[in-house]
Amino acid sequence: MGNPGLILVIGASGKTGRAVSRALAARGVSVREGRRPDLDLETGHGVAEALDGVDAVYHLAPNMHPDEVSIAHRVATAALDAGVPRFVFHSVLHPDDSTMPHHWRKHLAEQRIRQLLPTSTIVRPAAYHENLLPAALEGRLTVPYSIDSPFTNVALDDVGEAAAVVLTEAGHEGADYDLVGPEVLSVRDMSRTATEVLGREVTAETMRVRDWADGPGAGLTEQARDDLLAMFASYDKEGLVGQSDDLACLLGRPATTWAGVVAKSR
Numbered sequence: 634m635g636n637p638g639l640i641l642v643i644g645a646s647g648k649t650g651r652a653v654s655r656a657l658a659a660r661g662v663s664v665r666e667g668r669r670p671d672l673d674l675e676t677g678h679g680v681a682e683a684l685d686g687v688d689a690v691y692h693l694a695p696n697m698h699p700d701e702v703s704i705a706h707r708v709a710t711a712a713l714d715a716g717v718p719r720f721v722f723h724s725v726l727h728p729d730d731s732t733m734p735h736h737w738r739k740h741l742a743e744q745r746i747r748q749l750l751p752t753s754t755i756v757r758p759a760a761y762h763e764n765l766l767p768a769a770l771e772g773r774l775t776v777p778y779s780i781d782s783p784f785t786n787v788a789l790d791d792v793g794e795a796a797a798v799v800l801t802e803a804g805h806e807g808a809d810y811d812l813v814g815p816e817v818l819s820v821r822d823m824s825r826t827a828t829e830v831l832g833r834e835v836t837a838e839t840m841r842v843r844d845w846a847d848g849p850g851a852g853l854t855e856q857a858r859d860d861l862l863a864m865f866a867s868y869d870k871e872g873l874v875g876q877s878d879d880l881a882c883l884l885g886r887p888a889t890t891w892a893g894v895v896a897k898s899r
């Protein structure tokens with residue numbers, strides 16, 4: 634694909650989709666935004682139309698969606714039927730960790746996509762730094778797992794840029810990339826770094842899981858709450874750590890640090 638042409642970004646209104654679209658726009662690439670109501674991933678409404686005439690598709694599933702595997706099947710089948718030359722799937726770091734149901738669904742989705750489209754590319758990002766950024770800026774990181782668990786969180790703009798690279802450049806067919814940040818940090822470490830960068834105190838503390846379920850988790854569906862509770866248990870036990878230089882290789886520069894993310898948001 635010499636000229637990247639037109640790229641469909643599914644979930645374009647979400648935080649990941651916006652980052653991918655931004656990175657593509659910065660490269661001068663035309664983006665078709667796959668979003669409701671024109672496209673509904675649950676019913677399949679508009680999927681074929683969205684794929685019509687595109688040169689590549691970036692597929693991501695709505696967060697914690699119970700039918701992620703059927704959605705992946707639907708989109709990949711439609712891409713195959715439409716003869717879309719390039720397909721990139723947004724997965725997650727360690728998708729085969731079966732203790733976290735939403736990771737395992739991504740593992741099954743990856744398998745389904747690869748069966749249908751063997752040359753598809755899979756990107757597996759760690760948790761985004763931006764998940765904790767608003768709380769850091771408010772001065773208080775409160776999480777329902779150990780603040781000493783290790784993470785290699787990644788900057789969302791780096792994920793968007795890496796996605797743009799694999800969508801627009803040749804040589805990534807059939808590849809899998811773990812997109813992890815350049816440092817291993819606990820939430821306690823992140824609070825210390827944010828304190829230094831912002832020049833004001835940012836605290837870190839663990840909240841009881843029960844308080845999370847009765848508070849921030851109360852408005853979620855039972856399935857989303859259970860998925861997140863399983864994730865918090867896993868984070869409590871071992872954090873979420875990857876070891877890979879895939880991201881820096883794709884970007885052609887070091888990946889962004891947590892200090893860099895906080896500094897940029899000041």
Ligand SMILES: NC(=O)c1ccc[n+]([C@@H]2O[C@H](COP(=O)([O-])OP(=O)(O)OC[C@H]3O[C@@H](n4cnc5c(N)ncnc54)[C@H](OP(=O)(O)O)[C@@H]3O)[C@@H](O)[C@H]2O)c1
Nearest residue numbers: 644645646647648649669673674675694695696758760761
């Ligand atoms: N957060 C992380 O740290 C992290 C790390 C690695 C991987 N991921 C994965 O990244 C993916 C995207 O996460 P996100 O945080 O960017 O999600 P998000 O901000 O919630 O965005 C989800 C997108 O999906 C769209 N959507 C929802 N239901 C839809 C439907 N039925 N049909 C069509 N579009 C629909 C939403 O559109 P509307 O505006 O219409 O609702 C939105 O554009 C998820 O699969 C998540 O597991 C996240």
